[in-house]
Amino acid sequence: MSTADRITGVLSPVVTPFKADLTPDPDRFIRQCRWLLSQDVGLAVFGTNSEANSLSTEEKVELLDRLVGAGVDPARMMPGTGCCALTDSVRLTAHAMKLGCGGVLMLPPFYYKGVSDDGLFRSFAEVIERVGDRRLRIYLYHIPPVSQVAITLPLIERLLKAYPGVVAGAKDSSGDWNNTQAYLVNFASQGFDVFPGSETFLLQGLRAGGVGCISATANVNPGAIARLFGTWKAGDADVQQGRLNEIRTIFAKYPMIPALKAAIAHHGGDASWATVRPPLVELTQAQQASLVADLDRAGFTMPGLKG
Amino acid sequence: MSTADRITGVLSPVVTPFKADLTPDPDRFIRQCRWLLSQDVGLAVFGTNSEANSLSTEEKVELLDRLVGAGVDPARMMPGTGCCALTDSVRLTAHAMKLGCGGVLMLPPFYYKGVSDDGLFRSFAEVIERVGDRRLRIYLYHIPPVSQVAITLPLIERLLKAYPGVVAGAKDSSGDWNNTQAYLVNFASQGFDVFPGSETFLLQGLRAGGVGCISATANVNPGAIARLFGTWKAGDADVQQGRLNEIRTIFAKYPMIPALKAAIAHHGGDASWATVRPPLVELTQAQQASLVADLDRAGFTMPGLKG
Numbered sequence: 001m002s003t004a005d006r007i008t009g010v011l012s013p014v015v016t017p018f019k020a021d022l023t024p025d026p027d028r029f030i031r032q033c034r035w036l037l038s039q040d041v042g043l044a045v046f047g048t049n050s051e052a053n054s055l056s057t058e059e060k061v062e063l064l065d066r067l068v069g070a071g072v073d074p075a076r077m078m079p080g081t082g083c084c085a086l087t088d089s090v091r092l093t094a095h096a097m098k099l100g101c102g103g104v105l106m107l108p109p110f111y112y113k114g115v116s117d118d119g120l121f122r123s124f125a126e127v128i129e130r131v132g133d134r135r136l137r138i139y140l141y142h143i144p145p146v147s148q149v150a151i152t153l154p155l156i157e158r159l160l161k162a163y164p165g166v167v168a169g170a171k172d173s174s175g176d177w178n179n180t181q182a183y184l185v186n187f188a189s190q191g192f193d194v195f196p197g198s199e200t201f202l203l204q205g206l207r208a209g210g211v212g213c214i215s216a217t218a219n220v221n222p223g224a225i226a227r228l229f230g231t232w233k234a235g236d237a238d239v240q241q242g243r244l245n246e247i248r249t250i251f252a253k254y255p256m257i258p259a260l261k262a263a264i265a266h267h268g269g270d271a272s273w274a275t276v277r278p279p280l281v282e283l284t285q286a287q288q289a290s291l292v293a294d295l296d297r298a299g300f301t302m303p304g305l306k307g
Numbered sequence: 308m309s310t311a312d313r314i315t316g317v318l319s320p321v322v323t324p325f326k327a328d329l330t331p332d333p334d335r336f337i338r339q340c341r342w343l344l345s346q347d348v349g350l351a352v353f354g355t356n357s358e359a360n361s362l363s364t365e366e367k368v369e370l371l372d373r374l375v376g377a378g379v380d381p382a383r384m385m386p387g388t389g390c391c392a393l394t395d396s397v398r399l400t401a402h403a404m405k406l407g408c409g410g411v412l413m414l415p416p417f418y419y420k421g422v423s424d425d426g427l428f429r430s431f432a433e434v435i436e437r438v439g440d441r442r443l444r445i446y447l448y449h450i451p452p453v454s455q456v457a458i459t460l461p462l463i464e465r466l467l468k469a470y471p472g473v474v475a476g477a478k479d480s481s482g483d484w485n486n487t488q489a490y491l492v493n494f495a496s497q498g499f500d501v502f503p504g505s506e507t508f509l510l511q512g513l514r515a516g517g518v519g520c521i522s523a524t525a526n527v528n529p530g531a532i533a534r535l536f537g538t539w540k541a542g543d544a545d546v547q548q549g550r551l552n553e554i555r556t557i558f559a560k561y562p563m564i565p566a567l568k569a570a571i572a573h574h575g576g577d578a579s580w581a582t583v584r585p586p587l588v589e590l591t592q593a594q595q596a597s598l599v600a601d602l603d604r605a606g607f608t609m610p611g612l613k614g
Contacts (some may be wrong), residue, residue: 022393022433053418057363086329086584087363095465107408109586111360113453119586126329126585146420147454150585226519277393278433279416279426279456 006137006168006193007078007102008211010202010226012036012218013047016055016063018275022143024059026066028273030105032264033072035305039222040230042107043072046080046092048173049216049257054277057088061095072098078214082107082141086123090130093138104170105214110147117155121162126208127138128163136166143173148271155184160190171214173197184209199225200248203241206232219260220267220302221247250294258283259291266292267302309477313411313444313475313500314385315518317509317533319343319525320354323370325582331366333373335580340379342612347531347537348410350379351412353387353399355453355480356523361584364395368402378480381407385521389414389448395428397437399447400530410444412478412521416554417454424462429467435470443473448482450504454490460493466499478507478521480504491516506532507555512541526567527574527609528554557601564592566598574609 014036017028033043043306045051045067046060055063060079068074082103089106096104106127108120128136133194140159142151151170159167169192170182180201185193188209195214196205202213202225218225221244228240251259258276262283274282283291321343340350349380352374353359353367362370367386375381388399388411396413403411413434415427419608435443448468449458458477466474475501479487487508490501502521503512509520509532525532528551535547558566565583569590572580581589590598 037600048418053391054393054416056392056398059392059394084360085363085366086361087366091363109361111355112586113455115586116588119588122588123585137496146418147418278430279419281423281429282427 006211007042007076009040009042009194010199010212010222010229011042011044011078011214012193012222013044013049013080013214013216015219015255015257016050016052016119017273018277020272020275022275022277024055024063026063028270029063029066030070030072033067036219037072037076038224038304039253040226041218041222043077044214045077046081047105047214048143049219049260051079051257051277051280052080052099056278057083060092064095064099068099075102076287077101078103078105080105080107080141082109084109084111084251086126089127093127093136094131094144097136099130103139104169105139105141107141107143108149108151110149115147115149117152117158120149120155121158124159124298125162128166134166134297137168138166139168139193139195140170142170142179145173156183156187156192160187160192161275165191169193169195169211171195171197175199178204180210181208198248199244202228202244203237207241212247216256216260217248217251220251220263221300223303246298247300250291250300252296254283254287254291255280262291262301262304263295264289268305270279308330314349314404314565315500316347316515317506317519317525317529318349318351318385318456318502318521319529320351320521320523321386322526322564322571323357324580325584327386327579327582329582329584331362332338333350333370333385335577337377337379338441339373340374343526343529344379345611347533348525348529350384351521352384352385354412354521355450356526356567357387358584359387361587364390364398366400369401371406375406378431382409383413384407384408385410385446387412387414387448389416391416391418397435400434400443401438401440402442404440410446410475411564412446412448413448414448414454415456415458416425419555424459424465427456427462428465431466432469434537435473441473444475445473446475446502447477448480449477449486451478452482452504452581459503460489463494465492465495466573467499472498474499476500476502482484485606487512487517488515498515505555506535506551510537510539510544523563524555524558527558527570528607530610534594552605553605554602554607557605558609559603560600561590561594562587569595569598570602570609571612580592
């Protein structure tokens with residue numbers, strides 16, 4: 001099958017801005033997405049780092065409509081559409097297809113634990129059959145530290161056999177290189193595109209046949225991560241990777257989502273960006289000050305964010 | 308505060324019937340709820356065992372409307388209304404209040420792991436404030452084996468202090484008697500009603516100040532469990548408890564939700580009851596036959612279910 005039109009490169013699970021009343025803020029969201037595209041980073045909206053699982057299906061549909069309505073290119077979007085309820089996953093996925101999204105990133109249903117591969121196969125298969133659109137590109141979302149429900153090798157094998165072309169790849173947020181490597185070794189040759197879930201594995205992934213990465217910190221360090229993707233065969237690739245790791249390590253010292261938002265608030269000069277929805281909480285004043293100081297010491301900037 | 312009008316006794320997290328196309332089946336649902344009430348068991352609809360987390364908010368609202376519309380008493384209902392998304396939890400809880408439900412059973416937001424008690428307090432507080440109805444009775448739902456997000460003692464203490472009367476109790480599905488006991492010892496005297504999450508702890512719970520239980524197997528063995536609740540001070544209480552445990556142990560040998568549905572399908576003479584929604588799968592033919600044989604050997608019946 002042709003994979004020429006597939007999404008590759010660096011994508012950001014775009015953080016979702018909230019107003020003071022905790023409703024999503026479409027205008028700030030659109031501005032942020034435009035800034036990310038200007039840095040050559042694609043839009044994995046409604047990811048874990050987007051607080052997407054703290055949004056209702058209705059809120060996600062509305063935000064996606066606003067984004068596409070504002071002229072942001074849906075071909076650059078890979079919205080998260082995997083929910084606990086089959087009917088929500090079908091609704092969101094069908095809507096993403098209708099809007100022309102380049103793909104969708106699909107969590108397995110994540111409330112019930114210890115479910116079988118049979119049940120997970122049936123979940124994904126029901127969504128695919130009900131959406132019923134051969135242009136659909138599903139990226140399976142493996143994030144066992146959070147979802148607690150794994151996308152196993154036998155499950156991928158069955159899905160690829162049943163829905164070649166539609167099952168287009170995976171995001172691997174296990175943080176376990178051995179798992180990423182197993183995805184690549186077993187399935188990359190069948191047109192299964194693997195995105196490590198962090199730029200920490202960007203260079204290693206590209207060298208092993210990966211196609212980019214989808215990373216929390218692509219929200220704040222998009223340009224540098226995209227540059228490594230574009231120049232990974234250059235002589236300074238390992239140096240670039242080291243520099244990316246340095247920034248990533250700073251963010252990883254803090255609760256990730258509030259830290260991403262605090263950095264955007266600080267570097268964008270827009271304090272309201274710091275707001276998170278419960279059950280998350282904002283960084284404390286001390287944590288914010290410490291994060292900003294850490295980033296300043298590392299010479300971190302967010303070019304073009306302000307204004 | 309007065310706790311005279313509180314829900315007590317045995318409640319069933321009512322299993323949700325599905326049609327062949329996996330849509331909920333309101334007519335079978337209403338019949339099942341009426342049968343449970345005839346056995347003196349209350350309706351904790353939309354619990355874990357109801358596959359509630361495989362239903363969209365819209366589907367839950369519609370089922371609840373149908374149930375109340377059919378004349379089933381909302382005062383006997385404690386629907387599950389805790390979702391990942393704040394907006395879904397508010398919508399469902401407000402709807403349950405509008406319909407006159409006796410209480411709601413509220414999961415914490417369960418996608419994000421390792422969240423703080425501050426964040427969970429804020430979640431529950433936002434729901435309470437937004438629903439804004441002093442008749443609201445929230446039962447906190449502690450089920451760490453599935454939700455992976457705990458309702459800790461300090462969290463209960465803060466919530467009880469901020470919202471006395473509204474925070475009315477908890478269902479403890481930890482399976483850990485020490486936790487149930489800690490809830491009782493610390494909070495029962497403040498009008499905090501504790502329901503163990505299984506009839507295994509019914510007698511022990513009642514003797515320690517609990518108010519009943521909310522149990523999966525109350526879907527299939529409601530009369531006997533309700534009888535122990537009604538006669539727990541009688542001389543044969545321990546014998547009754549032993550007999551309940553015997554039946555519970557049989558169901559626990561199989562995947563619980565498909566086993567409950569298989570038993571209802573068999574004893575009600577209605578094969579379509581066996582259907583589950585993905586990611587769950589039905590029992591195999593061999594498992595069904597084995598379950599039925601185990602139950603027959605134990606002299607298990609479901610009086611009044613058929614016809």
